[in-house]
Amino acid sequence: MKIIVTEESDSFARQITANTPSQGRKQALQNYINSLLKAHAVYRQSENNEKPTLVYQIQANQEGTIVATRSKQGRYGMEIDNKSLPVYGIHYELESDCSWQEQLCWVFYPSTHEQKERWLEIAYAPHAIGELTEGVSLLIRNLQK
Numbered sequence: 210m211k212i213i214v215t216e217e218s219d220s221f222a223r224q225i226t227a228n229t230p231s232q233g234r235k236q237a238l239q240n241y242i243n244s245l246l247k248a249h250a251v252y253r254q255s256e257n258n259e260k261p262t263l264v265y266q267i268q269a270n271q272e273g274t275i276v277a278t279r280s281k282q283g284r285y286g287m288e289i290d291n292k293s294l295p296v297y298g299i300h301y302e303l304e305s306d307c308s309w310q311e312q313l314c315w316v317f318y319p320s321t322h323e324q325k326e327r328w329l330e331i332a333y334a335p336h337a338i339g340e341l342t343e344g345v346s347l348l349i350r351n352l353q354k
Contacts, residue, residue, distance in 0.1 A: 222344035226351075237267050238348040249331035251313065253282075265329050267345070273297050273352050275345075277329055292328065294319065294349075301349040305342040307335050314338035316345060323337045 222241060229237045243266050247297045250261035264284040269275050275294045280287050295351060307314035318328035329345070331337060 220340065220343050222340060222347050225344075226347050235269055236352050238344055238351060239267060241310065242267055242344045243350065245337055245344065246329065246331060249314075249334050249341075251330065251338050263330060265331075267329075267348075269348060269352055275348065275352070291338045292318070294328070296352045299349070301346050301353065303342050303346050303349075305338045307333060307338055308331065313340050316342050319349075329351065 225237050225241055226234060243340060246265045246267070250265075251263035253262040253354065255320065264280050266278045266280075267275055268278070273296045275296060277292050277294065279290045279292070282292075293323075303319055304317045304325070305315060306317070312333040314331050314333055314337070315327040316329040316338065318326040329341065331341065
């Protein structure tokens, strides 16, 4: 494999896009995004904190939808929610933010509403949230083609 250095070489997601053939790009980005979500899953202080208390996973389908699965450890077991993002007709550049007080970072759900809704959350890691936001933005662009 020949490695192509892009102008914005600080983004591994961009390197994946530049160095992966177009037919494998969606899967490569999806795998990378899921590895970031898993590596930066949220752990809460407890007696048994071997397993994350909040973790996300995404799945992009051929119909142009990204499904984010949110698994949260609740009082009575795992609570699982899905939120779909149809990528057609939305702007691919996403916003993110972090809160040192909450020790969380998140990507906002792209919406035309003025109120921002958290879509993907990870443990406090400002560099990782930038990379995650970039990866999801590139995945949206890839699906929109």
